[in-house]
Amino acid sequence: MQFLCSQAGYRLVQFLEFSIKNEDTNEMLFQLKRPEIPLNWEDIDPAEEGRTVNYKFPISFLQAKNIGTTLTFAVGPKELSSFRMIERHYFRDRLLKSFDFTFGFCIPNTVNTWEHIYEVPALDEKTKKEMVLSPGQTVSDSFYFVDNKLVLHNKASYSYC
Amino acid sequence: MGLLTIIKKLKARERETRILMLGLDNAGKTTILKRINGEDISTISPTLGFNIKTLEHKGYKLNIWDVGGQKSIRTYWRNYFEQTDGLVWVVDSADRPDRLEDCKRELKELLKEERLAGASLLIFANKQDLSTALSFEQIKDLLELDSIQTHHWHIEGCSAVTGKNLLAGMDWIVDDIASRMFSLD
Ligand SMILES: Nc1nc2c(ncn2[C@@H]2O[C@H](COP(=O)(O)OP(=O)(O)OP(=O)(O)O)[C@@H](O)[C@H]2O)c(=O)[nH]1
Ligand SMILES: [Mg+2]
Numbered sequence: 001m002q003f004l005c006s007q008a009g010y011r012l013v014q015f016l017e018f019s020i021k022n023e024d025t026n027e028m029l030f031q032l033k034r035p036e037i038p039l040n041w042e043d044i045d046p047a048e049e050g051r052t053v054n055y056k057f058p059i060s061f062l063q064a065k066n067i068g069t070t071l072t073f074a075v076g077p078k079e080l081s082s083f084r085m086i087e088r089h090y091f092r093d094r095l096l097k098s099f100d101f102t103f104g105f106c107i108p109n110t111v112n113t114w115e116h117i118y119e120v121p122a123l124d125e126k127t128k129k130e131m132v133l134s135p136g137q138t139v140s141d142s143f144y145f146v147d148n149k150l151v152l153h154n155k156a157s158y159s160y161c
Numbered sequence: 162m163g164l165l166t167i168i169k170k171l172k173a174r175e176r177e178t179r180i181l182m183l184g185l186d187n188a189g190k191t192t193i194l195k196r197i198n199g200e201d202i203s204t205i206s207p208t209l210g211f212n213i214k215t216l217e218h219k220g221y222k223l224n225i226w227d228v229g230g231q232k233s234i235r236t237y238w239r240n241y242f243e244q245t246d247g248l249v250w251v252v253d254s255a256d257r258p259d260r261l262e263d264c265k266r267e268l269k270e271l272l273k274e275e276r277l278a279g280a281s282l283l284i285f286a287n288k289q290d291l292s293t294a295l296s297f298e299q300i301k302d303l304l305e306l307d308s309i310q311t312h313h314w315h316i317e318g319c320s321a322v323t324g325k326n327l328l329a330g331m332d333w334i335v336d337d338i339a340s341r342m343f344s345l346d
Pocket of ligand 2: 190191192206207208227228229230
């Protein structure tokens, strides 16, 4: 699938941190932090292309039963009357999990967090093995909407080793 | 995962349950939320916007919204009232008298809100571990809780540092929400 919009949404929202924790063992599985540089809300190229980020996870990730993800994002000088995220995770053509979360109103010039704790969809051992053997074929699309308009589309691919 | 035991009670419900945590700045809202979930509470900074915690369990969803309490942010609170099933009002029981007056005034304003009319109200008289803290009975009188006719309410003296009574309070509010749902059926 192509990127479905430009990245103009970075004038409205920017992501600061993302982490994934195994809720049963409290083990941090993944953490990505943006360096602490001042945020820039103006010089965003509205035509900027989306990028696909490649994530590498330890195989133990596939054994986790309950995980907690934490997303930290900043909202720029403009308030958002409605902010919503839809994310879909696939292995090849198979939908593994989909999220639809409405943040709603977001206060201008703020930092906000969303922590989501959920059960990982149960996968059979054979599928897990295939996922390990097929790096880059587990993928996700994240769509961000402001006032029902798609303003950001990010893609990610995953490998387990 | 203390909250897991709580969400299990919500099974009778179909839609998502939404709990809103409010209170003056520095009351301990964010610390309570982290403490309940067994997270590190040593590095919490004032909340500028919101912190949301979503718990999903066997298809049921509990969303807890913790919105910052600084004066400049309070005007935005109304944006988060919609569809609230439970309101958790957090009080710093060791706060200055004038701040406790603010606290009482802000709570009274909230209780007039139509969009919060159906919500169960839990008051956390927090910071009971401090020697200067007023007891939960004193907080109850100070906030004139006995005069509340419009909401089911409950007060719990608690401490986000020791964890005392946090689950008891959450348990009450979830039970109250769930029982209202049953009575609507
Ligand atoms: N002694 C004691 N300190 C507490 C307790 N709960 C919170 N604190 C401290 O109070 C301060 C404020 O806590 P926060 O959780 O940031 O308060 P808040 O209500 O989220 O504040 P805002 O985000 O500004 O609205 C922190 O320094 C906490 O460590 C408690 O039960 N006892
Ligand atoms: Mg806070």
